[in-house]
Amino acid sequence: MMNNNIPMHRRNFKISPILFILLFCSGATVSAQGFSEGPYGIGYFDIAGPFTVLDLNAPMPGDVSQDDTIDIEDVMVTLGAEIGTVEINEEQFYLADINSDGILDTVDLVSIVNLIYNPENSEWSFxxxxxxxxxxxxxxxxxxxxxxxxxxxxxxKQALLENSPLNVHYLFISDRSSSASDVQAIKGEFDEILESFDPALQDHWxxxxxxxxxxxxxxxxxxxDALSDKYALGIDRFQQLKQIGYLGNPDGFTGTHMSYLAHETLFYNYVWDAVFDPDSNYDEITIFxxxxxxxxxxxxITQVVEFPSNEELDQYSAMKVELLRGCPDADGNYSDDGCDDYDRIxxxxxxxxxxxxxxxxxxxxxxxxxxxxxxxxxxxxISVIRPGGTRLIKFQESGWPNSLLTLKIRFYTSEDDxxxxxxxxxxxWIGTVQFNPSYDENRPSTIFDVPENxxxxxxxxxxxxxxxxxxxCYNCAEFCNSKHIFSVNGGTYEFDTSYPEAGDGDYCMELETIVQGVIPNQYGTWGFGRAGWCPGMDVTPFITDITEYVEIGDDNIMDYEACRVSGNDCVTPPVCQGDGYCPEIAMSSYIIIRY
Structure with a gap:
């Protein structure tokens, strides 16, 4: 939900492809999975099957000089390699060995001559x-x-390459009668763009x-069949077919930006890095x-769950929750078309x-x-689950739900103690309270005890x-910066959190934010920064260690107040006149005790 009168503060952020490839390749090992044996399908989230296509960018057999043309130079280089007067590398040998028999001979030379007059497109296999x-x-x-x-x-198109991670392939195809010339023309555009790139990136792309x-x-x-009714289609690192979202600018809903396809690939990487965790040891409970x-x-929607016992919970070093919030189409299959039109909690x-x-x-x-x-x-x-055993999980959205939920909890063990x-x-402090001049009164000081151990x-x-x-109301509390100040034991320790990104014109669609988990290319005003959240993102808990400032084995008190940030000042929250959506803060807070 959005007010289009929000002040704009544009910031340009670009991930360096060189930096990305260094980060992507620098690890000693990169976890991956082999090509799936299926079953395959053509629906979203189905496994993509094998395919082979002609590719104008694939190396051409016979192009031994690697200049994208087969001519007499290729014949001479091959002849020189055959008689030992010219050295060629492994890739050049592959291109010269037309009949793939592992040797260069007259058969290959004759074949290259034939290719000069009858060139063939090469194939690329997924x-x-x-x-x-x-x-x-x-x-x-x-x-x-x-x-x-x-x-x-x-x-x-240039921004597409500049904003993309280097572990993505883009495949261009046309269904017009002029498909070959369509594709040749767009290839020419990218060839021209790449002329300004450094040689390493030219070779990569x-x-x-x-x-x-x-x-x-x-x-x-x-x-x-899969492409027949689509302008774009993705395959992620799980080999799943993925729907492409809205490629227009969410500020005004204008244009169709090819560069926004880079957003999809960044999110594919986020999901892979977050969800695929083959090197960790964990026990998993499937809720839905x-x-x-x-x-x-x-x-x-609720589900009764049998959790580990209190003693078993002691063995776990971490707990994470996985949520795939899919949406059903009329046939119950995954599709963006079945999703809610608005952002909800x-x-x-x-x-x-x-x-x-x-x-x-x-x-x-x-x-x-x-x-x-x-x-x-x-x-x-983990503290809330104790003492373990049978409990109820309740999932709730503040709107009209229509989802295909996959919800799992992982309990991680570690080789270390x-x-x-x-x-x-x-x-x-629990619940949602209006962000107005009475806010602090409605969040009174709270006493909590800390056990001796x-x-x-x-x-x-x-x-x-x-x-x-x-x-x-200054577009509070979604699009204004609010500051939340906490004080332990009468000021022994004070800490705070605030949301300067709230109201920023494109914070949630910046590349730097997408890689933190914002699903991109949404069909709404997803780009604007919000107070502590972005549409289509998990909310991570704000955690502060207060051990040094509490009395162990005794009662303690915490005070809390909040204000609207105006420049460098902390001012009283605004008064809602009853029009629009009045400002409010949704809060769930706890003292967590470890021993």
Missing amino acids: QDAWNGQESYIFIHYNPSVSNSTALWISNT KTHLHFIPTKTSELDNWLA DKELYSGGWASS AHMYLCDEDGSNCYEIARWITPFDRQPHHLTDITPF PEESPQEFRPM ATRVEFVTYITGHGWGSAG
């Missing part, structure tokens, strides 16, 4: 190229598909840009598995088995019409600001 570390995006030119022409002629001259509908593989969640306004509560004593232990903000996937560290809330485990918790004490809270559009 399965052969697969290494489990890269993603793939098709750009499809089909004027009968909405926005396809605008995407194909987009003037943001030549192997990661693929230009398919075959008409889409004449392909002899599954792509003909592609479960349909629907119903009336703010309805909830989503909560996961842990309750007693009868549904009483519920505490929020995880929070997300849903996106505008997209399907996010996150893994969030919620280790402090676990640190002090979260053992007890004390609720502090405590070794670490933390303050843990979710704080997100909501509400906008009310006259005189």
Whole structure:
């Protein structure tokens, strides 16, 4: 939800491709998975099957000099290599050995001469190229598909390459009768763009840009059907087919930007890095598995769960929650088309088995019409699960739910002795309160006790600001910066958190933010910064260690106040006139005690 009168503060952020490739390749090992044996499909989240296509950028057999042309020079280089007067590298040998018999001879020379007069396009195989570390995006030119022409002629092609991570392939294909010339023309555009890149990046993109001259509908593989009604299609690092979101600017909903495809690939990397964790040891509890969640306004979905015992919980060093919030189409399959049109708060509560004593232990903000996937560290809330056993998990969105939920909790073990485990918790300020001049009164000082055996004490809270559009409220509390100040034991220790990104014109769509987990290219005003959140992102708890400032074995007190930040000043929250969506702060806070 958005007020278009928000002040704009543009910031340009660009990930250096050189920096990315250093980061991507510098690790001693990079976890990956082999090519899946299926089953394959053509729906979103289905596994992409093998395919082979012609590719104008693939190395041409016979182009031994590697100048993208087969001519007499290639014949002479091959002859020189055959008789030992010219040295060639392994790739050149591969291109010269036309019949692939492992030797260079007259047969290869004659074949290269024939290729001068009858050149052939080379093939590119998805399965052969697969290494489990890269993603793939098709750009499809089909004027009968909405926005396809605008995407194909987009003037943001250079920005696409500049903003993309280096572990993505882009494949260009047309379904027009002039498909070959369409693809040749767009290849020429990218060739010209790459002339300004340094040689290493030119070589890289030549192997990661693929230009398919075959008409889409004449392909002899599954792509003909999969691409028929789409202007773009992705394959992520899990080898799953992924829907491409809205490629217009969310500030005004203008344009179709090819460069925004880079957003998709950055999010693919985020999900892979967050969710794929083969080197860690963890036990997993599945709460929901592609479960349909629907119903009336703010309805909830629940599941009784058997958690590890108190003693078993002591063995775990961390706890994380995985949420894939898919959306069903009319047939119950994954599709953005089935998603809610607005950003909502989503909560996961842990309750007693009868549904009483519920505490929020995880929070997300849903996106505008997209399907996010996150893994969030919620280790402090091991304390809420204790003493283990049978409990109730409740998931609730503040809107009209229509989701295919996959929700899992991971309990991690470590080869090292676990640190002090979260053992007890004390609720502090819970619930949503209007952000107005009475806010501090409605969040009174709170007393909490700390047992004598405590070794670490933390303050843990979710704080997100909501509400906008009310006259005189400065677009609070969603789009204004609020500061939250906490004081332990009468000022012995004071700490705070604030949200300067709230109201920033494009904070949530900056590349630097997307790689933190914002699902991009949403069908709404997803780019604007918010107070403690972005649409389509998990909310990470704010954690502060207060061990040094509390009295162990005694009662303690914490004070809390909040203000609106105006320049360098901390001013009283505004008065809502009852129009628009009045400002409010949604908060769940706890003292977590470890020993």
